[in-house]
Amino acid sequence: MVDMLEKVNGLHFGLTDEQLMLQKMARDFTAREIIPVAAEYDEHAKFPRDIFEKLREIGLVNMNIPEEYGGLGASLLDECIVAEELGYGCTGISTSASTNGLGDLPIVIAGSDAQKQYWLGERLVDKGELVSYCVTEPAAGSNVVGMETRAEKRNGSYLINGTKTFITNASYANFFTVFAKTDAAAGHRGISAFVVDRNTPGITISKKFDKLGQRASDTAQITFENVEVPAENLLGKEGQGFLIAMKVFDYSRPAVGAAAVGLLRRAMDESIKYAKERETFGVKIYHHQAVGHKIAQMAMDYEAARLMVWQSAWIVEAGRPDARLSAAAKAFAADRAMAAAIEAVQVFGGYGYMKEYPVEKLMRDVKIFQIYEGTSEILRNIVVRELFK
Ligand SMILES: Cc1cc2nc3c(=O)[nH]c(=O)nc-3n(C[C@H](O)[C@H](O)[C@H](O)COP(=O)(O)OP(=O)(O)OC[C@H]3O[C@@H](n4cnc5c(N)ncnc54)[C@H](O)[C@@H]3O)c2cc1C
Incomplete structure (x- = not known):
């Protein structure tokens, strides 16, 4: 190959x-x-x-x-x-x-x-433990700088208070990487990053969400109430949290985009298989151009999305992380995977709507790719910001 x-x-x-x-x-x-x-x-x-x-x-x-x-x-x-x-x-x-x-x-x-x-x-x-990443709050998702969780320095430790929501694996994680404000007046320069052990007193998993898709993954809310974290758990320096979170995105978005690419490929493969079996009007349905073109679009999107994802990963490895490429690759992969899953259900007709075929699950699972790790709108904002810098 x-x-x-x-x-x-x-x-x-x-x-x-x-x-x-x-x-x-x-x-x-x-x-x-x-x-x-x-x-x-x-x-x-x-x-x-x-x-x-x-x-x-x-x-x-x-x-x-x-x-x-x-x-x-x-x-x-x-x-x-x-x-x-x-x-x-x-x-x-x-x-x-x-x-x-x-x-x-x-x-x-x-x-x-x-x-x-x-x-x-x-x-x-x-030990093979689990760790969750905690940025989002009930009133601050896209607007990371709007977070309200506070980390107050007290005698060699930090006291964390606040709520993080929609946190993947939170019910099972043994520790958390948590972003909180050490200086509420300093905007993005007031955010710091910490590692917090789950067994620290004051941590409650306050809500477990029931979801449309990706239901095997756990999504929960965490409340921190006077959680005392040793100063040695601060990552980097005070005030560097926002920068760390943005660097995380450069790395994490290509990988999230890659999972969307996998889902897109599955939607395409399932559509091809079904379109080769199902007959209407005396022919296999892929002979109907309207059906064939849907699958052709999936194939084109798959190649394009995968190339963008791989390029955005490659440039990180080359030591030149690029926020625009990471954001664009993830947004493109998510949007095209979303379109492919919807079209796959259409290719299957009524059977596509039923749980006995795999495409209805793809359609439920895919939506979140346009929301987590930066919504498709926020990622476009980043592309615009970088283009007009
Ligand atoms: C299943 C699931 C798992 C998640 N896992 C994690 C996790 O592990 N850790 C974590 O920290 N977070 C996690 N999240 C949170 C996720 O990253 C946020 O939901 C996401 O960033 C959007 O934030 P929000 O939900 O507050 O939406 P909002 O920010 O309130 O946005 C609402 C709508 O307004 C749009 N919008 C907002 N601002 C703008 C703007 N400036 N320009 C254009 N449009 C805008 C958005 O695109 C969206 O359509 C998860 C979410 C879900 C649903």
């Missing part, structure tokens, strides 16, 4: 042998462990702890932890390759697993050596 794709007009589109092996491993895992159970986990909103453990055993959780802390030290492109394969099977399950790689990013990006040794090495690699 690498040979076939190599060197098109001086650009290299091939994956390395290691990446092809990684892709195959994730694809086989998805076929064996995720696709057969996805509908059941969705129906019962069952948290996929067992699948998480199996993914951890083969190294597909927290792939971004550097080797010196016991991790795989995988590239962001490697992560995207895996995210696409797992997303193909079930984005509820893949979100549950990939959230550990989101929650650890503030530590990977801004943690001291000692913080990395402990939280990444001991807690995540050795």
